[in-house]
Amino acid sequence: MGDHFIRHIALLGFEKRFVPSQHYVYMFLVKWQDLSEKVVYRRFTEIYEFHKILKEMFPIEAGDINPENRIIPHLPAPRWYDGQRVAESRQGTLTEYCSTLMSLPVKISRCPHLLNFFKVRPDDLKLPTDSQVKKPETYLMPKDGKNNAADITGPIILQTYRAIADYKGSSSQMALATGDVVDVVEKNESGWWFCQMKTKRGWVPASYLEPLDSPDEAEDPEPNYAGEPYITIKAYTAVLEDEISLEEGEAIEVIHKLLDGWWVIRFYQAQNPELRSFWKKA
Numbered sequence: 001m002g003d004h005f006i007r008h009i010a011l012l013g014f015e016k017r018f019v020p021s022q023h024y025v026y027m028f029l030v031k032w033q034d035l036s037e038k039v040v041y042r043r044f045t046e047i048y049e050f051h052k053i054l055k056e057m058f059p060i061e062a063g064d065i066n067p068e069n070r071i072i073p074h075l076p077a078p079r080w081y082d083g084q085r086v087a088e089s090r091q092g093t094l095t096e097y098c099s100t101l102m103s104l105p106v107k108i109s110r111c112p113h114l115l116n117f118f119k120v121r122p123d124d125l126k127l128p129t130d131s132q133v134k135k136p137e138t139y140l141m142p143k144d145g146k147n148n149a150a151d152i153t154g155p156i157i158l159q160t161y162r163a164i165a166d167y168k169g170s171s172s173q174m175a176l177a178t179g180d181v182v183d184v185v186e187k188n189e190s191g192w193w194f195c196q197m198k199t200k201r202g203w204v205p206a207s208y209l210e211p212l213d214s215p216d217e218a219e220d221p222e223p224n225y226a227g228e229p230y231i232t233i234k235a236y237t238a239v240l241e242d243e244i245s246l247e248e249g250e251a252i253e254v255i256h257k258l259l260d261g262w263w264v265i266r267f268y269q270a271q272n273p274e275l276r277s278f279w280k281k282a
Contacts (some may be wrong), residue, residue: 003113004115005032006032006115007031007032007033007102008012008031008102008111010029010031011095011098011141015135015139016138018135018136023043025041025043027040029044038120039186040124044078048073048078050117054111055274058072073100074094075097091141138200140201160181161209161212162179162209162211163177163181169204174201176208182196184209204221223256224255224262227255229253232246232247232248233248234248244265255262
């Protein structure tokens with residue numbers, strides 16, 4: 001099975017979506033063995049199908065041979081009609097279910113079926129488009145009370161940041177006012193971070209945020225001085241002195257990927273920060 005495994009799975013809440021038709025998806029924060037944290041979305045019907053296959057793979061642990069040997073948690077079947085109240089009521093069950101999954105023997109908790117189910121899919125990365133008439137509605141788990149997010153995430157601790165300037169987000173992003181305090185759920189190396197603030201959540205440019213605690217603590221990954229080859233997919237004209245202008249189709253080497261979206265590159269002996277969004281992998 002190698003070293004690829006999941007450390008924790010935390011339920012963040014659920015979304016009410018309207019495309020292609022009204023339905024609900026649950027939002028999970030998955031922490032992998034390399035400490036990376038990814039947000040994935042799954043319908044309850046998908047979760048239940050995953051659950052059924054898991055039981056078929058491990059009939060003894062599912063209690064099919066002897067009910068007393070069951071260690072795989074129970075999960076109720078989907079209802080004929082799933083409304084918002086039902087989606088909300090399942091959160092406690094799913095929180096307990098995920099917690100139990102992670103405590104199962106390694107042959108189950110690290111099996112390919114489980115790992116593949118919680119891997120990021122292309123749909124997990126899609127943001128709502130401006131053309132959508134009705135945007136998704138997000139309902140986050142309360143931070144206090146019975147479903148305390150701090151209780152369900154275990155060692156997963158969301159980092160808190162403060163907005164240093166106003167930002168007017170589009171429909172798929174979150175607007176910020178100077179001084180707003182947000183929790184960062186996921187840091188994408190594109191420079192866009194997935195944040196939550198009370199009952200709101202969305203993508204925010206990292207350059208508008210500063211750490212609330214330990215602002216001088218380094219978070220960026222270590223440089224890769226060997227370089228990683230990329231090709232520019234769009235021309236870019238330098239604006240500041242420490243930037244570099246490039247034409248479309250230029251071959252470059254990336255030596256440092258900063259989490260605020262700027263990358264340090266090697267290009268004709270020059271080392272300057274550039275916007276990551278202009279590159280694609282070679």
